[in-house]
Amino acid sequence: MRTSPALRAAALAAAAVLLPVTACSESGNKDDPDGPPRPLAVNAAEASGSGDLASQKLTWKTCPAPSPEQGSGTAPTPLPGAGPWECTFMKVPLDYAKPGGETIELALIRARARSLDKRIGSLIFNFGGPGASGVATLPAFGTAYDPLRARYDLVSFDPRGVGRSAGVECETDRQLDARYETDSTPDTTAELNTFLKDTKTYALACKKNSGKELPYVGTANAARDMDLMRQVLGDKKLYYFGISYGTELGGVYANLFPKNVGRSVLDAVVDPTQDFAQSSLGQAKGFQLALDNFAKDCANRGDTCKLPGSNAKEVEQGIADLLDRLEKKPIPGLGDRQLTQTLAITGIAAALYSKETWPFLEQGVDEADGGNGALLLALADSLNGRSQDGRYDNSMAANTAINCVDSKQRFTADQTKARLPEFRSASPVFGDYLGWSLMSCTGWPVAGTWDVPDVSAPGSAPILVIGNTGDPATPYAGAKAMVDALGKGVGVELTYEGQGHGAYNSGNVCVQKAVGGYLLDGKVPADGTVCR
Numbered sequence: 080m081r082t083s084p085a086l087r088a089a090a091l092a093a094a095a096v097l098l099p100v101t102a103c104s105e106s107g108n109k110d111d112p113d114g115p116p117r118p119l120a121v122n123a124a125e126a127s128g129s130g131d132l133a134s135q136k137l138t139w140k141t142c143p144a145p146s147p148e149q150g151s152g153t154a155p156t157p158l159p160g161a162g163p164w165e166c167t168f169m170k171v172p173l174d175y176a177k178p179g180g181e182t183i184e185l186a187l188i189r190a191r192a193r194s195l196d197k198r199i200g201s202l203i204f205n206f207g208g209p210g211a212s213g214v215a216t217l218p219a220f221g222t223a224y225d226p227l228r229a230r231y232d233l234v235s236f237d238p239r240g241v242g243r244s245a246g247v248e249c250e251t252d253r254q255l256d257a258r259y260e261t262d263s264t265p266d267t268t269a270e271l272n273t274f275l276k277d278t279k280t281y282a283l284a285c286k287k288n289s290g291k292e293l294p295y296v297g298t299a300n301a302a303r304d305m306d307l308m309r310q311v312l313g314d315k316k317l318y319y320f321g322i323s324y325g326t327e328l329g330g331v332y333a334n335l336f337p338k339n340v341g342r343s344v345l346d347a348v349v350d351p352t353q354d355f356a357q358s359s360l361g362q363a364k365g366f367q368l369a370l371d372n373f374a375k376d377c378a379n380r381g382d383t384c385k386l387p388g389s390n391a392k393e394v395e396q397g398i399a400d401l402l403d404r405l406e407k408k409p410i411p412g413l414g415d416r417q418l419t420q421t422l423a424i425t426g427i428a429a430a431l432y433s434k435e436t437w438p439f440l441e442q443g444v445d446e447a448d449g450g451n452g453a454l455l456l457a458l459a460d461s462l463n464g465r466s467q468d469g470r471y472d473n474s475m476a477a478n479t480a481i482n483c484v485d486s487k488q489r490f491t492a493d494q495t496k497a498r499l500p501e502f503r504s505a506s507p508v509f510g511d512y513l514g515w516s517l518m519s520c521t522g523w524p525v526a527g528t529w530d531v532p533d534v535s536a537p538g539s540a541p542i543l544v545i546g547n548t549g550d551p552a553t554p555y556a557g558a559k560a561m562v563d564a565l566g567k568g569v570g571v572e573l574t575y576e577g578q579g580h581g582a583y584n585s586g587n588v589c590v591q592k593a594v595g596g597y598l599l600d601g602k603v604p605a606d607g608t609v610c611r
Contacts, residue, residue, distance in 0.1 A: 155218030207323025240296030316341025330534030418452025
């Protein structure tokens with residue numbers, strides 16, 4: 080999702096060497112409705128890559144285990160009936176205004192299509208954040224998308240600044256532990272001074288360790304990278320599946336390259352008409368809605384729910400009381416680490432991303448009420464990108480860097496304080512937390528690019544836009560806003576009446592049938608379709 084660095088969709092991830100293969104050897108076939116691949120002419124202004132880079136040959140090899148920057152773990156398990164996941168690196172310009180200048184490498188991953196005879200091309204995924212490693216996330220969710228492998232290579236990548244793609248580096252693991260324990264909702268002058276010092280220190284660390292890359296990690300450059308990727312992979316059109324922040328990236332791509340848009344799906348949609356502050360306020364409302372739904376479900380289950388309260392209001396009050404106690408006195412968490420108020424709010428938010436994790440939220444709050452903060456702390460770690468060995472991936476650093484080079488908005492402490500009442504009104508639990516996150520780009524060493532992104536895409540192929548009525552991170556209204564902003568005849572809206580972040584991964588048959596019908600067979604659903 081397009082999120083404040085306080086909350087990110089990298090929660091989505093909280094999941095033999097082959098002969099070299101060239102782009103030409105994989106491109107085009109008689110069943111491809113868009114015809115054979117054709118490299119495009121490029122220019123410095125809206126370049127997707129220089130001629131030399133567009134003709135580069137990729138050498139795919141069996142994927143290793145994710146690096147610490149990608150989240151660590153074990154090597155990806157092959158999909159059923161598929162060969163091993165394959166990885167490679169692709170060169171892109173650091174600065175697209177200088178396409179013949181310095182390059183960086185992007186990490187890519189793929190699972191081959193089942194049938195070369197019926198293959199359409201490569202379906203490129205971005206899972207959001209910004210900051211989520213596509214190389215780590217695609218295999219984690221690969222079985223959900225495996226039906227699409229009937230006609231596509233499934234491909235994802237670490238966007239520039241993420242994971243192994245010139246990943247942004249800021250603070251050490253020990254410094255990050257201290258940062259995430261810091262009170263992010265300052266109530267006193269002393270707490271505010273600590274908060275402001277921490278914000279400044281973090282920005283300076285990012286500048287010191289990744290200053291050369293910071294100006295170039297924005298969404299527009301990531302979109303240009305995808306167009307270069309399209310050419311290198313041998314596709315005339317970009318076939319795309321964007322989730323959460325990936326919907327914004329897809330919209331920006333459609334604006335820059337409308338004639339290159341192929342069959343595309345945007346799921347869990349960021350509202351492109353909202354600036355950073357409006358988006359953060361919308362998230363406060365979205366997470367509060369999700370918490371309300373969780374509390375209603377808990378209360379309706381009566382004695383089977385572990386949390387006290389005969390109605391939703393009483394259940395939520397119990398959670399609020401717990402957070403108030405944690406602000407005064409943290410409780411034991413994992414090892415020698417404690418569960419603070421800030422980490423508890425992060426853990427609660429992490430569990431609201433999916434209805435499937437509501438039981439963990441219930442258990443975590445119940446245990447914390449009894450003085451054991453281990454589960455809520457583990458949930459917070461999953462959202463903050465901390466592995467069990469104490470190492471952090473770079474998702475949060477990348478999230479901040481991408482958000483801050485995109486958004487022009489910079490807030491002072493006084494301006495933030497003035498906005499807090501509307502955030503508190505939107506969410507008694509998450510309001511202060513997301514309100515103070517408005518300062519995440521204050522003092523950032525690189526200026527922002529836009530107030531809101533331009534996603535208008537006249538001349539684009541239809542883009543399927545899916546909104547979930549119970550989505551906490553990308554509120555449902557964003558889907559209609561994206562459809563309108565893409566322009567007449569481009570955006571096709573589909574509504575899923577469900578809970579959680581996103582729709583396709585919910586397992587809803589109606590949603591998956593609509594997506595498969597479009598991506599695999601080119602059948603565009605009727606605008607306004609509703610899935611329940």
